[in-house]
Amino acid sequence: MLTYNLEKKGEQTLYGYLYECIRSDILCGRILPNEKLPSKRTLAKNMEISVKTVENAYEQLLVEGYVRAEEKRGYFVNAVEGRAAGNKSAGNPADGNMETGKEAGMETGINADRKAGIKTDMKVHGGNGHGKEEWFADFTSNYKVYEKFPFSTWAKIMRETLSYHDMELLEMVPTLGIEPLREEIAKHLYEFRGMEVSPQQIVVGAGTEYLYGRLIQLLGRDGIYALENPGYLKMTRLYKNHGLSYRYVDIDGNGIRLDALRESGANVVHVSPGHHFPVGFVMPVARRQELLNWAGEERGRYIIEDDYDSEFRLNVKPVPAMQTLDTDHRVIYLNTFSRTLFPSVRVGYMVLPPKLVERYLETVSFYSCSVSAVEQYALASFMEKGYFERHIRRVKLYYKEKRDGLLAELKRTPLWGKCTLIEENAGTRFLLRVDTPLTDSQIKWCAAGRGLNLSCLSEYCKGQTKETGGILLISYGDIPKGRMREAVGRLSAVFG
Amino acid sequence: MLTYNLEKKGEQTLYGYLYECIRSDILCGRILPNEKLPSKRTLAKNMEISVKTVENAYEQLLVEGYVRAEEKRGYFVNAVEGRAAGNKSAGNPADGNMETGKEAGMETGINADRKAGIKTDMKVHGGNGHGKEEWFADFTSNYKVYEKFPFSTWAKIMRETLSYHDMELLEMVPTLGIEPLREEIAKHLYEFRGMEVSPQQIVVGAGTEYLYGRLIQLLGRDGIYALENPGYLKMTRLYKNHGLSYRYVDIDGNGIRLDALRESGANVVHVSPGHHFPVGFVMPVARRQELLNWAGEERGRYIIEDDYDSEFRLNVKPVPAMQTLDTDHRVIYLNTFSRTLFPSVRVGYMVLPPKLVERYLETVSFYSCSVSAVEQYALASFMEKGYFERHIRRVKLYYKEKRDGLLAELKRTPLWGKCTLIEENAGTRFLLRVDTPLTDSQIKWCAAGRGLNLSCLSEYCKGQTKETGGILLISYGDIPKGRMREAVGRLSAVFG
Numbered sequence: 001m002l003t004y005n006l007e008k009k010g011e012q013t014l015y016g017y018l019y020e021c022i023r024s025d026i027l028c029g030r031i032l033p034n035e036k037l038p039s040k041r042t043l044a045k046n047m048e049i050s051v052k053t054v055e056n057a058y059e060q061l062l063v064e065g066y067v068r069a070e071e072k073r074g075y076f077v078n079a080v081e082g083r084a085a086g087n088k089s090a091g092n093p094a095d096g097n098m099e100t101g102k103e104a105g106m107e108t109g110i111n112a113d114r115k116a117g118i119k120t121d122m123k124v125h126g127g128n129g130h131g132k133e134e135w136f137a138d139f140t141s142n143y144k145v146y147e148k149f150p151f152s153t154w155a156k157i158m159r160e161t162l163s164y165h166d167m168e169l170l171e172m173v174p175t176l177g178i179e180p181l182r183e184e185i186a187k188h189l190y191e192f193r194g195m196e197v198s199p200q201q202i203v204v205g206a207g208t209e210y211l212y213g214r215l216i217q218l219l220g221r222d223g224i225y226a227l228e229n230p231g232y233l234k235m236t237r238l239y240k241n242h243g244l245s246y247r248y249v250d251i252d253g254n255g256i257r258l259d260a261l262r263e264s265g266a267n268v269v270h271v272s273p274g275h276h277f278p279v280g281f282v283m284p285v286a287r288r289q290e291l292l293n294w295a296g297e298e299r300g301r302y303i304i305e306d307d308y309d310s311e312f313r314l315n316v317k318p319v320p321a322m323q324t325l326d327t328d329h330r331v332i333y334l335n336t337f338s339r340t341l342f343p344s345v346r347v348g349y350m351v352l353p354p355k356l357v358e359r360y361l362e363t364v365s366f367y368s369c370s371v372s373a374v375e376q377y378a379l380a381s382f383m384e385k386g387y388f389e390r391h392i393r394r395v396k397l398y399y400k401e402k403r404d405g406l407l408a409e410l411k412r413t414p415l416w417g418k419c420t421l422i423e424e425n426a427g428t429r430f431l432l433r434v435d436t437p438l439t440d441s442q443i444k445w446c447a448a449g450r451g452l453n454l455s456c457l458s459e460y461c462k463g464q465t466k467e468t469g470g471i472l473l474i475s476y477g478d479i480p481k482g483r484m485r486e487a488v489g490r491l492s493a494v495f496g
Numbered sequence: 497m498l499t500y501n502l503e504k505k506g507e508q509t510l511y512g513y514l515y516e517c518i519r520s521d522i523l524c525g526r527i528l529p530n531e532k533l534p535s536k537r538t539l540a541k542n543m544e545i546s547v548k549t550v551e552n553a554y555e556q557l558l559v560e561g562y563v564r565a566e567e568k569r570g571y572f573v574n575a576v577e578g579r580a581a582g583n584k585s586a587g588n589p590a591d592g593n594m595e596t597g598k599e600a601g602m603e604t605g606i607n608a609d610r611k612a613g614i615k616t617d618m619k620v621h622g623g624n625g626h627g628k629e630e631w632f633a634d635f636t637s638n639y640k641v642y643e644k645f646p647f648s649t650w651a652k653i654m655r656e657t658l659s660y661h662d663m664e665l666l667e668m669v670p671t672l673g674i675e676p677l678r679e680e681i682a683k684h685l686y687e688f689r690g691m692e693v694s695p696q697q698i699v700v701g702a703g704t705e706y707l708y709g710r711l712i713q714l715l716g717r718d719g720i721y722a723l724e725n726p727g728y729l730k731m732t733r734l735y736k737n738h739g740l741s742y743r744y745v746d747i748d749g750n751g752i753r754l755d756a757l758r759e760s761g762a763n764v765v766h767v768s769p770g771h772h773f774p775v776g777f778v779m780p781v782a783r784r785q786e787l788l789n790w791a792g793e794e795r796g797r798y799i800i801e802d803d804y805d806s807e808f809r810l811n812v813k814p815v816p817a818m819q820t821l822d823t824d825h826r827v828i829y830l831n832t833f834s835r836t837l838f839p840s841v842r843v844g845y846m847v848l849p850p851k852l853v854e855r856y857l858e859t860v861s862f863y864s865c866s867v868s869a870v871e872q873y874a875l876a877s878f879m880e881k882g883y884f885e886r887h888i889r890r891v892k893l894y895y896k897e898k899r900d901g902l903l904a905e906l907k908r909t910p911l912w913g914k915c916t917l918i919e920e921n922a923g924t925r926f927l928l929r930v931d932t933p934l935t936d937s938q939i940k941w942c943a944a945g946r947g948l949n950l951s952c953l954s955e956y957c958k959g960q961t962k963e964t965g966g967i968l969l970i971s972y973g974d975i976p977k978g979r980m981r982e983a984v985g986r987l988s989a990v991f992g
Binding site for chain 2: 146147155158163167169206217237241342345346367368369371372374375
């Protein structure tokens, strides 16, 4: 028999609370499709509330389609799998969180801002803007790592930059970015990514999404852009806004499938070979070579190598960038400092193959560089003095400790016996395949009911949801140490 | 008889110098079409150089089409009007300057960077990058005003911002920009431009060209964009790169012509009603109202009000923005701090009509704000403490003194008797209509020969060059005080 703890209702109306509880149980799979709800009278008596209250709650569930009323028989639960998105209209705060959480899970260089966007959304629309704080633990976000950033060092360097460069900081910034910064980036790429590039190939801009806009103008809007599936699907918003054609191309365990890519007719492909989003694997060299061969087969084919987060891979040396294998001027390398420094720093860069540099200068260089001089000089100095390298090591350690802590707790729970780790050395997150009868929606709802924000691999897939069901994306960067045990315990409890 | 001062040849070869001199005289109209050049022998004797040198110079002129050889009669000058663009292939440094100067003349918010772009171009392509310094006086540029910027105050505020905000500076910036800055901009717009807008309508971004990109995504790429003619024609590069349709729409003395606008089929029109580029006039209220009526006639019609440089109008109070008349949510106001502060500050903003704000948040807000937090907080503080207002007053005074100095000198020259001033209170530049038989190309070449960089209104016109011939654009911001008399004297000498 259904019953709920009325003490937890908080400031909600009684009927609203009851509605919430039942709805959550339906979405969570605790009440199964076609199950009969207790009669209004029975439930009212059982919970010591008025029949009118139960009636109002049932009415609301009816209106929203969670239950159906069968004449003279009572209320029955509908099959509501995959309904999460539709719930928005109900306007309850939990939905809001769910949406925010979902967005927060997207964390390539290009998406780090989405959170900002959403926060503002909420503000403008009268929301509370506190989405994140309401979770007991958020397994979708790696935002708080910025707290490890050596701000006082950064501030010192900014002050020095202001004193040392003086009026020079007011002058026009060259369109590709200031020379010293491009030199430091070239050095960094050589040491960390094995890339031998000239500073003249490097374009600095206000974040990777900004540079992507330039890139589209460079490569043209007549082509077809291909995207990994699963992958960073939100990229399609950018494609749509630019009026581009795009295709989803399935991946296998080694990366994007060449047969599917050929079939798609695409001429530009966006991949993250160093750290697949969201799975985290590295594309092996054989597949990289196949992809490069594909590019070489026809004029105008290009590979955009999104190298976000490759710096944080644990236990192994970072894999050299795909760009290092490119002898045919086909790879455009893209990365950002918003992930390696802190979220508000709007500095990304791309490395163009030499043949594209000239075209860039001809077609797109009339745009100004979008990053302020002082920030560019400060960043160059931060890198030159070795702080950047040191910070990356520190962040890697931070992620390693978080991950080790999480795994240690996980091993103590019943969940450990029914799950498999995938890419646990990817850094920033790993995947957890759970042997469970629950659907992904049910998993998310159950987790939400326990104060956990979760996202599943299926959210990053177009089609083929069957194979990818029951795989959780576990980002651990934002789980406070003191909550790790409890958070993992609650996670385990989701699966009974 | 032709003769040239060989002492001025500098490091050029003798024949190269001779070629340059003759070519310049041809382009300048000092040697007329069909005029016969002296025979090689005569010129050689006259200038005390070898016949071979003259022969080489003539040969070069012949190859490039400046002269023709008529059998047994000698060398005759061809009609070469309008050849300037084609000269590039000759590869002489003066051409390079001419190009740079031309670009430097473009100075709306959107174009301030072009210089940077060109500088880099030159660097990459092995040029010297010093274009500007080679002119005795550059009448096309207002770049150096940044030297008036109170850098030490700015640096102090940046330092304070770093100390006061601390870690907060690392956090994600809301997509529209930080609240305090948007509040200060709203206050500024109220006081200076008569606009009553909410900070929620303001979007901060890395320069107006960046915001323009967002705007295109917001308004859609299916429409037709209209541009004033004459006007900021380089805008078409941005339209082209975004794959948009656009039309040139003629202006009359009051601004864009409504009949021509209707005929164009455009639904978005880009205007600068507060300070027409490059003419400088203010669009009178009647025309503004007509334009607003046009926008109101059909769904999806919008007016982009580019308000660049309106702050610097002399002698009168700034005219309220067109946005203040907009009751129908049709005007998008655009401005930049790159012009009012200093060139390297990549901060622009737009004011959306309330109805577009929501659409913006839905369609484009997934992009991050492209301006770093520290710069936004510093700018907010700079404005809040009244430094921005004070700086604008100072810059206005700077322009006024430059202009007054120039006019005082102009009155002492013969040119004064054959010219008319147009929009001399526009600030930053005025137009000078000269009664002269010279074509615009000849004017520019003669001026270049005297070390002056000049641009003409016809360069900003599509078609209709006849009516706009002989009108010079006189930007005075970069003429050093000590050179004003000499510069104006040389300008007068161009017209004999």
